[in-house]
Amino acid sequence: MDTKEEIKQDLHTNVSTKFTVHRKIIKIIGIIIGYLIAFFSLLIATSISWMFRTWTGLTMNELMFHIQSPLQGTDSGIIISYILSCVLVSIGIILLVGIIYKIVKKKKGLILLFSAVISVAIAGTSINYMWSRLDIKAYASNRSTYSTxxxxxxxxxxxxxxxxxxxxxxxxxxxxxxxxxxxxxxxxxxxxxxxxxxxxxxxxxxxxxxxxxxxxxxxxxxxxxxxxxxxxxxxxxxxxxxxxxxxxxxxxxxxxxxxxxxxxxxxxxxxxxxxxxxxxxxxxxxxxxxxxxxxxxxxxxxxxxxxxxxxxxxxxxxxxxxxxxxxxxxxxxxxxxxxxxxxxxxMTILTVDxxxxxxxxxxxxxxxxxxxxxxxxxxxxxxxxxxxxxxxxxQAFYENTTIVISGDHPTMDSxxxxxxxxxxxxxxxxTYINSAVEAKGxxxxxxxxxxxxxxxxxxxxxxxEGNRLGLGTNxxxxxxxxxEKYDKNTIDxxxxxxxxxxxxxxxxxxxxxxxEKMTAEAETEEEPAGDPEEIPSEIEVTPYDFRTGKYEIIIRNLSADANIQALRCAVWAEEDQSDLKWYEAELQADGSYVAKVWASDFAYKVSEYNIHIYTVDTEGEPHLFSESTGEITR
Missing domain, CATH: 3.40.720.10 (Alkaline Phosphatase, subunit A)
Structure with missing residues (x-):
């Protein structure tokens, strides 16, 4: 049997081992946290710098718009610019810190701590600069204050x-x-x-x-x-x-x-x-x-x-x-x-070059x-x-045509x-060209x-009448x-x-x-279950009109006692329904319902499209009502 001294020794060894393991885990967690703090601080700082280089005359209103806008349709050059100027630069600096951390023999913790502190300080300075330049305090105050x-x-x-x-x-x-x-x-x-x-x-x-x-x-x-x-x-x-x-x-x-x-x-x-x-x-x-x-x-x-x-x-x-x-x-x-x-x-035209x-x-x-x-x-x-x-x-039509040319906004070039x-x-x-009237004075x-x-x-x-519309004057x-009544700063x-x-x-x-958004998106991933209802009706899918980029689904002669709160149309071409889009059919004056299917929603893919029409009852429950097909052609 082990002596008391041996038991104590084993106990001490076990405690010491556990303590060493815990210290290593804490150290690893500390290192990870240090790197993450440094990385995200650098990302904030480089993002703010990139933002003001990219949009030199940026205002808080414009910033809020850019943040809220989806990436769909955005020039890929802007996205690439952000990745190169912010994400990759931040990663590169962190990798450099990591290399230095590996090379040095002593005071590794101080190097990591110093890097994190400097990064946080740079981020703080950048945020303070952004706060001042965009006058975020005034913006927040204005957005909570009513004006007539x-x-x-x-x-x-x-x-x-x-x-x-x-x-x-x-x-x-x-x-x-x-x-x-x-x-x-x-x-x-x-x-x-x-x-x-x-x-x-x-x-x-x-x-x-x-x-x-x-x-x-x-x-x-x-x-x-x-x-x-x-x-x-x-x-x-x-x-x-x-x-x-x-x-x-x-x-x-x-x-x-x-x-x-x-x-x-x-x-x-x-x-x-x-x-x-x-x-x-x-x-x-x-x-x-x-x-x-x-x-x-x-x-x-x-x-x-x-x-x-x-x-x-x-x-x-x-x-x-x-x-x-x-x-x-x-x-x-x-x-x-x-x-x-x-x-x-x-004819309204927008340039982009x-x-x-x-x-x-x-x-x-x-x-x-x-x-x-x-x-x-x-x-x-x-x-x-x-x-x-x-x-x-x-052209012959010019005699009776006015041309208006206007810049949309001042440039955002850096x-x-x-x-x-x-x-x-x-x-x-x-400039106004070939106007029907001339300016007075x-x-x-x-x-x-x-x-x-x-x-x-x-x-x-x-x-x-009165020569004014909206906030504008003729x-x-x-x-x-x-x-001409107020200065620009007051109006802004x-x-x-x-x-x-x-x-x-x-x-x-x-x-x-x-x-709510995630739930709504999840609900549209697959069609709701339901049984077809026997409601006498007429379904028409119009031919695709390439000039307007759409075809229409028309539902006529719905029964008056059909207990219908709404009509929704599920449209897709892919077998797995990965391109499924929902369209709400709008009630017309003659009692029919019309849903417009836009080819742009499907990237103008030439194909035959499945159409399932659902009624929604007063309890909000969907029921498969009818099926049809539509087509997008060249």
């Missing part, structure tokens, strides 16, 4: 008498990505020594930009809530900032896009215009497709439409989709088609500015737009305007992109704009605050919590 500025100054188009001429004019509205007057030379109202946009400068000065007798460049100021593409398009179409209460979602995930709002598309649709949106990127990005289809029933001709219609190869993709050279070629085709109809048309960072070099671009790629791209855009306008002016004097007032490029006007809304209608010959009139501060009107307009926006 929008409510007091907003003019609802529904309350205004708008009279169009008997012979309605066509409209071509061209949004130029990131195009500013800044790029022109100083003698023409720009901020550069050499004019990067000579053709656009000539177009603007020869036509109407509301510079009065000065005959220099003038344009709209981009106010809060208008500084990114979809917000800019929204502002120029409605006279309002895009202030939305979405956290973790974006407008393309919503069923409706402010249905209570009246936009220029709604007004022109009521006047019998056929309307088209043409862009070389994904129209879904930022909710642009939803906005234009729901406010004017625009035909959408985007990147996916061009792939599906055979305009570009199935595997074609450059920059954000396809380049502006192709955009203007396709625009000519669509314009000739639209002008062959007796209806007046509205001049998007940050540094733009896209196409085969038309020249090295006029040496190694400055962005300058070469902007110069190329100026030339292409002028050539397109010249082509339009040579360094192109870094040498521009801070006192220079940066404005988006603006020779006054140089101060205006924002909100003013484009009523001014565009006036350029078509429409008479607007610049062809002598009515004062908001920027008030736009940042909460508004009863904006809350009412955005009340249909569904703000989902992360758990």
């Amino acid at each position: 500025f929008i409510d007091d100054n907003y003019i609802d188009p529904k309350s205004v008498d708008i009279q169009f001429p008997e012979q309605k004019r066509n409209l071509i509205y061209i949004y130029l990505e990131s195009m500013e007057n800044t790029y022109a030379d100083e003698k023409n109202g720009g901020a550069f020594t050499k004019n990067v946009i000579p053709e656009l400068t000539e177009l603007s000065i020869e036509n109407e930009n509301f510079s009065g007798s000065q005959k220099s460049l003038n344009g709209g100021i981009s106010l809060n809530g208008t500084g990114w593409t979809v917000a800019a398009m929204f502002a120029q179409s409605t006279g309002l900032p895009l202030m939305i209460p979405i956290e973790g979602n974006s407008m393309n995930e919503q069923e409706s896009f402010m249905p209570g709002l009246t936009a220029i598309g709604d007004i022109l649709q009521e006047e019998g215009y056929s309307q088209n949106l043409l862009l070389g990127s994904d129209a879904n990005f930022g909710g642009r497709k939803s906005f234009y289809t729901q406010h004017g029933n625009y035909n959408i001709y985007d990147y996916y439409y061009s792939k599906g219609s055979g305009q570009i190869p199935e595997d074609y993709h450059v920059f954000w989709g396809y380049e502006d050279k192709k955009l203007f070629e396709f625009a000519k085709e669509h314009l000739l088609e639209a002008s062959s109809s007796e209806e007046p048309f509205n 001049t998007h940050f960072e540094d733009g896209y070099i196409c085969e038309e671009c020249q090295d006029s500015f040496g190694s400055d790629q962005y300058a070469n791209v902007i110069a190329c855009s100026s030339k292409q737009v002028a050539e397109f306008v010249k082509w339009v002016q040579e 360094d192109f305007c870094e040498d521009v004097d801070k006192s220079y007032n940066r404005k988006v490029f603006t 020779d006054t140089y006007r101060q205006y924002s992109t909100f003013d484009n809304f009523p001014t565009t209608l006036a350029s078509l010959g429409a008479e607007i 610049l062809f009139s002598s009515e004062a704009t908001l920027l 501060i008030e736009l940042d605050k909460k508004s009863k009107l904006m809350e009412k307009l955005t009340e249909d926006i569904v703000v989902q919590e992360p758990e």
